[in-house]
Amino acid sequence: MKKGSLGSNLKLTLPPPDEVSISKFLTQSGTFMDGDLLVNREGVRIVSHREVEVVFDVFLVVNVNLNANAQPPPIQASDNQMILADLDAIKVIGKGNGGVVQLVQHKWTHQFFALKVIQMNIEESIRKQIAQELKINQSSQCPNIVVCYQSFYENGTISIILEYMDGGSLADLLKKVKTIPEFYLAAICAAGGEIKITDFGVSAIKASTSEQANTFVGTYNYMSPERIVGSNYSYKSDIWSLGLVLLECATGQFPYTPPDQSEAWDNFFELMSAIVEQPPPCAPSDQFSPEFCSFISAW
Incomplete structure (x- = not known):
């Protein structure tokens, strides 16, 4: 692995905050759109290239008020039983990246889930990370990735319903046990334990x-x-x-x-x-x- 030198005059330079209105990414119907990603109150959907062109054309038409009745393709919920109204908030279990993560319980099945709630009046770079996370959640099917059950967009907020891992994070575990024996680390590497990863805002496809x-x-x-x-x-x-x-x-x-x-x-x-x-x-x-x-x- 080739190494470089930081130098004695290293300065951390951050780009200026992006000032992009969330309305730039909304259709008239209230659907949040980012490339081939569509999210609204009915759920999330990844559309084809042709559908993206149709939606984008509609989006432009709506924005210039040439056709107030134009609508993007409808989004079908992947699980009709999984709606936000059926979830009761228990407590906040995490914060970061423009939002909070709540422990919630389904009113009818009594299952627990983790609900990530993100206000979308955020910088453009973070909004892109969130859109990337939604896309990866939608396409990934792996036993060692936290399950994403459904995502919604409504009133300026993205809500992501995730599998709840009641054991906490690896950092939480280390604080309790101090070290993890080599035998168990081998099990993690071999994907033999219930170890899962989540939060794909910085991942790349x-x-x-x-x-x-x-x-x-x-x-x-x-x-x-x-x-x-x-x-x-x-x-x-x-x-x-x-x-x-x-x-x-x-x-x-x-x-x-x-x-x-x-x-x-x-x-x-x-x-x-x-x-x-x-x-x-x-x-x-x-x-x-x-x-x-x-x-x-x-x-």
């Missing part, structure tokens, strides 16, 4: 594993060196992040230790420099099996 991306989004602590220095990156960067997570689970601490040996990094730029300039972390050979050490070193 790629046509091949060799494709590279050049965006700068994600949790910086777990970014690979090429992402930090702004180089193109691929799936190998995800393997790097996985290796850091597994090593942290095994040892009970983040693999990169601050110079003062404290538990947390106070200086963002020092952490970035350490990841780019220091050798990749490795698993202590006297504490872990050769297989685990080899796996960690492979990234």
Whole structure:
């Protein structure tokens, strides 16, 4: 993995906030549209290229008031029993990315779900991430991805009904148990346990594993060196992040230790420099099996 140098004069430059009205992405009927993605009070739908052209033509016509009665293709709910009115809010279980996640219960089946509620009066970049998440939720079918039951758009709000994982996050588990034995980490890697991932706002749908991306989004602590220095990156960067997570689970601490040996990094730029300039972390050979050490070193 090629490394670069951050340099002593590194400055974090953020783009100016996008000031794009949500009305730009709405049809007259109140359907939220982003490319081939349509979401309204009836649910979510991915349409064909031809349907996108029809919807976009209709959208333009409505916006210039040439045809006030034009409507996009209707969206059919994937599960008629799954409507927002049948969900009772229990409590807030998470916040972030422009919205909150609530624990909700279905009035009739008494099942629990996680309801992500996002106000769409947000920056353009975040709106794009949310649209990407909706598309991936709609197309993914994997036993180790949190199930998305339905999504809705109404009155400026996107609501996503997700499978509720009552065990909490991996971070929550680590706080309780401190370390996770190698045996259980192997089960996670082999997809043998009930471990699932969610939140695909920063994911990308790629046509091949060799494709590279050049965006700068994600949790910086777990970014690979090429992402930090702004180089193109691929799936190998995800393997790097996985290796850091597994090593942290095994040892009970983040693999990169601050110079003062404290538990947390106070200086963002020092952490970035350490990841780019220091050798990749490795698993202590006297504490872990050769297989685990080899796996960690492979990234």
